[in-house]
Amino acid sequence: MDLMTRLQNVDSRVIYVILLIALSLPLLFPMGIPMQVDPMVRAVYDIIEGLDPETDKVLLSMDYSPGAGLDAEVSPVAVVEHLTQRGIKWVAISFGTPDGPMMTNRIIDSLEQRGYEYGKDFANLGYMAGEENAIRLFALDCLSVPTDVRGNRTADLPVMQGIKNVKDFAFVMQFSSSGPEMWIRQVVDPMGVPFATGTVTVSVPAIIPYYHSGQVKGIMGGVSSAAQYELLCNNPGRGASLMDAQSMGHLIIILFIVLGNIGYFMTKDKKQSAGS
Amino acid sequence: MRKEAPLLITFVVALIVMLSQVTTGNVPGLGISMPVLFERYISPWMTVVSAFSLCLASVNLIVIHSRNVSRKQPEWIYSLILLGSLVLYGAWCTYVQINPDNAAAAATYSLLYNNILSPLMTGQWACLAFYVASASYRAFRARNLEATVLLVSAILVMLGATPVGGVIWSKFPVIQRWLIDVPNMTGQRALLIGAAIGSFVACLRTMLGIERSHLGIGGGS
Numbered sequence: 347m348d349l350m351t352r353l354q355n356v357d358s359r360v361i362y363v364i365l366l367i368a369l370s371l372p373l374l375f376p377m378g379i380p381m382q383v384d385p386m387v388r389a390v391y392d393i394i395e396g397l398d399p400e401t402d403k404v405l406l407s408m409d410y411s412p413g414a415g416l417d418a419e420v421s422p423v424a425v426v427e428h429l430t431q432r433g434i435k436w437v438a439i440s441f442g443t444p445d446g447p448m449m450t451n452r453i454i455d456s457l458e459q460r461g462y463e464y465g466k467d468f469a470n471l472g473y474m475a476g477e478e479n480a481i482r483l484f485a486l487d488c489l490s491v492p493t494d495v496r497g498n499r500t501a502d503l504p505v506m507q508g509i510k511n512v513k514d515f516a517f518v519m520q521f522s523s524s525g526p527e528m529w530i531r532q533v534v535d536p537m538g539v540p541f542a543t544g545t546v547t548v549s550v551p552a553i554i555p556y557y558h559s560g561q562v563k564g565i566m567g568g569v570s571s572a573a574q575y576e577l578l579c580n581n582p583g584r585g586a587s588l589m590d591a592q593s594m595g596h597l598i599i600i601l602f603i604v605l606g607n608i609g610y611f612m613t614k615d616k617k618q619s620a621g622s
Numbered sequence: 623m624r625k626e627a628p629l630l631i632t633f634v635v636a637l638i639v640m641l642s643q644v645t646t647g648n649v650p651g652l653g654i655s656m657p658v659l660f661e662r663y664i665s666p667w668m669t670v671v672s673a674f675s676l677c678l679a680s681v682n683l684i685v686i687h688s689r690n691v692s693r694k695q696p697e698w699i700y701s702l703i704l705l706g707s708l709v710l711y712g713a714w715c716t717y718v719q720i721n722p723d724n725a726a727a728a729a730t731y732s733l734l735y736n737n738i739l740s741p742l743m744t745g746q747w748a749c750l751a752f753y754v755a756s757a758s759y760r761a762f763r764a765r766n767l768e769a770t771v772l773l774v775s776a777i778l779v780m781l782g783a784t785p786v787g788g789v790i791w792s793k794f795p796v797i798q799r800w801l802i803d804v805p806n807m808t809g810q811r812a813l814l815i816g817a818a819i820g821s822f823v824a825c826l827r828t829m830l831g832i833e834r835s836h837l838g839i840g841g842g843s
Contacts, residue, residue, distance in 0.1 A: 358756040365755050379785040382795055412740035415747030444676075448735050455732075475676060476669030483665055497722025547783070551806045555814060558807060570783060593786035595751065600777055602759040607773070610763050 350616075353609030361602060368598040372590035379590055383574045386557060389564030390425065390542045391578045393517055399433040402516035403509065407481075407529065408450045409442025414523035414546050419449065420572035420585040421544035422521040426453050428579050430462065435505045437515075439471040439491065441480050442522050447472045447495050466504045470495045482532040485512040485539075512539055519544065525553055530561050544571070629831040636829035638664055683708060710734075775801055 397404070406426070410418040429436050440446020450470045458464060472495040474480040483490050488509050489501050500506055508514060512533055520526050521544040526534075534541045540563055543553060547568030556562040566575060569592060572585030642660035649656060687701035695701075711734070718728050764770040781787030782798020827833035 356759065361756050361759060362752045365752060369751070379789055381785040382788050384799075412743040413747060415744045417747070448732070448740075451732060452736065474669065475673040477672060479665045479668030480672070482661065483669060486661060493722075495722075551802055552810055554802055554807045555811045558803070570785075589785055593784040595755075596780045596784045597786060599755045599758055600780060602755065603762045603773070603777065606759050606762070607764055610765075 350609045350612040353605050354613065356602065356605075365595060365598050368594040369591045372594050373587070376587065377590045379593055381570075381574055381577055381586075381589060383578060384571065386565040386567075387571045387574045388578065390519070390544075390566055391428070391564075391575060393540060393542065393563055394425070394428050394432065394434070397432070397434050397516050399435075402434060403505065403514070404429060404434055404436040405512065405515040405518045406436055406438040406450075407442075407518070407520040407522070408438050408440045408446040409520060409522035409524075410449060411443045411445035411523070412449070413445075416584070416588065417546040417568040418521065418523050418544075420569050420583075420588070421566040421575070422449075423453060424572045424575040424579070424581075424583065424585055425519065425521075425544065425566070426457075426468075427581060427583070428575070430457060430467075431579065431581070435466075436468050437471060437505055437509070438468070439484065440473045441477055441484075441528070442524070444473045451495070464496070465494075465498060469498075469500075469503050469505045471500060478528040478532055481528055485533045485537060487511060488514070511537075513537055515539065517542070521545070524549055526556065526562060530556060534561050542566070625834075625837070628837050629834070633829055633831065635664060636825065640829075680708065680712070711739075775805075 394404075406422065408422065410422075412419070426436065438446075438450040440450070447470055454464060454468065454470060457468065462468070471491045472493075474484060474491055476483065488506070488511055491500050494500055494503060512518065518529070518533065518539050518541045520529050520541070523546045525545070526541070526543040529541060529543075533539055541561070542564035543562050544566035545553060545568070547570065550565060550567035553562060553565055557565055566572065569585050569588045572583075573589045574585075576583045576586050638656060638660050642656040645656045648654060649659065652659070654662075684705065687705050689695075690698045690701035691705065714727070714731050714734070718724070718731050721727060758776070762769075762773045762776060764773050778794065779798050779801055781790065782794040782796075782801075787794035787798070824833065828836065
């Protein structure tokens with residue numbers, strides 16, 4: 347087998363090993379490649395910067411599971427960190443997956459270890475079954491969830507004081523591994539609540555029309571958006587640390603695609619000249 | 623009656639949902655509007671049905687995998703592990719929900735979730751990176767014009783989406799942004815509108831009883 351044919355048939359295991367090395371090295375030896383901030387990410391940052399910690403509260407719909415990997419998990423951590431820095435109170439609830447409350451608990455555990463108070467600064471209302479209908483039900487009556495994940499009465503939580511329906515939240519953000527269509531249909535359009543979404547990178551292209559129509563005020567797409575957000579907050583965290591690895595991973599994939607095509611064209615030319 | 627009753631319920635409920643979006647006045651004789659009728663009486667039922675469907679899914683899993691185990695079918699050991707995990711998680715979570723003050727039980731449940739289930743699921747997602755790398759290497763060949771356009775777009779988007787692309791050439795992020803904002807958005811909008819019209823037609827067929835497969839009594843006419 348000549349070199350050009352080999353270029354087209356590189357063993358998958360070789361690709362896996364090279365990719366693993368390309369992903370691992372930047373994690374061990376960070377390069378700090380400079381990043382540009384996407385306007386969709388800056389929009390989320392600007393909304394939260396514009397909130398008043400004294401009066402405004404934020405609702406987070408945590409609709410992702412560990413199955414969506416770090417791509418879904420890093421953005422909510424970055425946003426919650428920003429809310430915490432600014433002293434803005436927030437409430438989390440899940441409609442998309444029963445895993446949502448567990449994902450929220452992870453964030454809450456880290457905040458409680460740093461002295462923030464559950465119930466006063468934030469709360470986790472758990473999972474509400476019914477997806478789109480549940481969103482509508484909660485939007486019209488936020489006390490339709492009788493208790494939070496710790497068994498406290500929702501109406502008694504200090505963070506829920508003054509909250510009757512979703513319009514009482516200054517900003518709503520959904521984190522999921524899919525799209526925000528249900529929120530747009532049931533809350534954003536009929537109730538006019540400012541809304542942004544965080545999702546995995548592959549889902550961003552499908553959400554773009556809602557961003558340009560103004561229904562979604564900002565989009566955070568995966569690890570790269572989280573890294574940019576951390577940069578805006580001057581608080582580099584997990585997202586920023588993963589970006590060098592992502593860059594190297596993309597370069598390796600592009601390199602193999604280019605090599606495969608070089609091999610394809612060279613052998614194609616040979617076959618054509620042999621045939622003529 | 624086995625056919626007519628579900629069809630009648632479907633029609634009436636669908637009619638209320640549709641009218642709740644376009645009417646505001648009170649329904650004669652009821653004293654409440656369609657939106658209120660829907661939100662107060664129809665919508666909560668969906669939550670009940672969804673919660674019930676979760677139970678149904680669990681029962682279905684138990685039935686299928688219990689059968690696998692009892693008949694010692696191939697790979698029955700995995701069915702046994704699934705049943706064990708289901709019962710352990712279900713029982714533990716129920717206990718935590720009933721006894722929210724028991725911090726030790728909640729902490730142990732989180733420990734199981736964060737250290738067994740979560741790494742397994744995250745690992746599965748991470749493996750995709752390797753499959754995607756191998757699959758794109760084999761699939762992205764410039765065999766014709768369409769494949770070449772796809773290939774070039776993919777490379778430009780990959781370069782523009784990562785910081786290293788901007789370092790190589792500052793225009794990569796600009797080109798990526800344009801590809802996402804213009805050709806992508808045009809296609810996505812067309813898909814969304816097409817899917818919405820398709821959904822409406824499917825709903826109308828269900829509402830009018832033309833589509834009956836969801837009731838288990840055969841397809842459309």
